[in-house]
Amino acid sequence: MIDHIQYFISIWPELFKGLVVSLELSVGALLLGLVIGLPMALMRTYGKGIVKAFAVGYIELIRGTPMIVQLFLIYYGLPDLGILLDRVPAAIIALGINSSAYQAEYFRGAILSIDEGQGLAAQALGMTKQQAILNIILPQALRLVIPPWSNEVIYMVKYTSVAFLIAVPELMARGKMIISQTFKPLETLFWVGVIYIIVLSIIAKVVDIIEKKLAIPGFQMSGED
Amino acid sequence: MAKPILRVENIHKKFKGTEVLKGLSLTVYEGEVVVIIGPSGTGKSTLLRCINRLTEPDSGDVYLEEQKIEPGKTNLNYIRQQIGMVFQDFNLFNHLTALQNVAIGPIKVKKMDKQKAYELARKELARVGLADKAANYPAELSGGQKQRVAIARALAMDPKIMLFDEPTSALDPELIGEVLEVMKDLANAGMTMVVVSHEMGFAREAADRIVFLENGVVAEMGSPEKIFNNPEKERTREFISKITRLNSVAKDREVL
């Protein structure tokens, strides 16, 4: 037991650096996904003609292709077009674009679950369609989207491990490096797993607190009330 | 003769090839309470929605006082502010308290100062008897209370006319009375109202005119006295007696 703890203490500085990179990737990709995903959701829900078609095409294309393909396209493919990205930005962009399609669908689901009568009532008061979306639909949709969105956060932290395929020094990549030096794959991966579990539990708890803070009577966000 | 507030002229509206409104015309005068009755699916909701353009009619004109409502030419949102609308299923904003529901129109649409808007909202809530529910969310209100908040929300825009689309038909029988009371008070205060409703007691008491809509046109209209006791058309008589029978069945059920 003491041996294990000592081993952990010896590899912790290295793993910690990896964890920081994993979290950077997660935050960057989630924000990028939000910034692209929310407009895509609005375009797909409210847009007409080419605007809607563009959003549908984007979302389905991204969801229909493996993330690794997207990652490799951006890191190895873009240089052919003269766009050279460092590893970390390339990973953030790939993970962010991938996430944006899923986030768009979460947002769209939340928007569609709000009965359209409220939108009509807002327009009957004299609000423009944009005002109705901004003041009535979105504040409710953003609350409803918290549970699926928190799942996306958890997935994202785990998905960042694919970035080790383009040699981004995130948690998983550091683990692999350590293994190649210590030849202790089982113990190393055990501690990597423990770190993921602890971090993800903390995130889940924080999301839970946020959800409770924003809760409104009669507004069912997750299963419990 | 009182001055016309609303004129609907020769409105046509088709949905997927089926004509719902077939050249319907109706004039509503200042302070008048018009109750619209008619079989389900006959176009009563469509008519109300064509008035404030939540539905775009295929042809025909609508005038609010002297102003012709023409999308693209008139500012539709300005027109809608002046036409209050109350829906069958309330359509309250679920993320806002009763007070915020009433204040949001003046704040966002009329750009009223927030302090003033909340003051106004409190006054309107008091008017519908819900001063003590200002801080409650829709989910914490009964159906009757929700509908009264919805009425207060429409009133806060200071409309020239109020449209009601079956305001009590989604309510449990014991909650209908409180909403009808508020509507009667409004009528007595001189509000111009168009009410789609099959509450015959309300129609008898509050209506200046009853309009029987059938097959997309006004089949018959007149004073409650005439429509209830002496309708010109057999169809009107049949419909009234059917509704009265249904109402009394509902009442019997309530007693049981």
Ligand SMILES: Nc1ncnc2c1ncn2[C@@H]1O[C@H](COP(=O)(O)OP(=O)(O)O)[C@@H](O)[C@H]1O
């Ligand atoms: N948005 C719509 N799309 C297609 N059909 C509609 C729409 N709104 C109403 N209708 C049809 O028009 C007819 C009249 O509806 P409505 O005005 O709601 O009747 P009422 O309010 O008198 O019961 C119905 O047959 C209904 O199915």
Ligand SMILES: [Mg+2]
């Ligand atoms: Mg109807």
